[in-house]
Amino acid sequence: RKEVEQDPGPFNVPEGATVAFNCTYSNSASQSFFWYRQDCRKEPKLLMSVYSSGNEDGRFTAQLNRASQYISLLIRDSKLSDSATYLCVVNPGRRALTFGSGTRLQVQP
């Protein structure tokens, strides 16, 4: 079983749509959680940290369910500029991060 699993997509959605990505992780001792965004042929960039209480940053909402070992990202009112690969990232309790393979989002006009 992969340490961090994501649906690879692609998710093709029209502008203005709401889209949700899910991610599961296998290590129940994991301590911190993130969503990173990676544009084609670029480096990953932090989108947001994910907290147990859930958190929101503008059009983006992240949720964490520790009991189910499940993380989600909701994007409302999708923009063309949201097209990218979204990486679910878990810190298993040491300084390095464990990355999922990513979910590709394509927002269409």
Add this chain to the structure above:
Amino acid sequence: ETGVTQTPRHLVMGMTNKKSLKCEQHLGHNAMYWYKQSAKKPLELMFVYSLEERVENNSVPSRFSPECPNSSHLFLHLHTLQPEDSALYLCASSQGPGRQETQYFGPGTRLLVL
């Protein structure tokens, strides 16, 4: 953004060559990392340096040799690589330890081994 820089950005090398990748962070962080990203695969951790000491080596072949002369610089020395080592090599840095310690990535070096 120029928080983490990497050189060269692109590198083509033969299997008998020796080359080095360089990473520099301007963020005052105390940890640096090397990751490998191959096509269709998730980022794989290679090495972790904390306060200039290597704290993790993720079963990386000895043809990859890291060096961290100070907290701002990280090198990856390459020798006798194989074609399957062709990938994007990403450097990252962070300040910690901390519960939500965040890593910041450089733009990567795209390596092709012929």
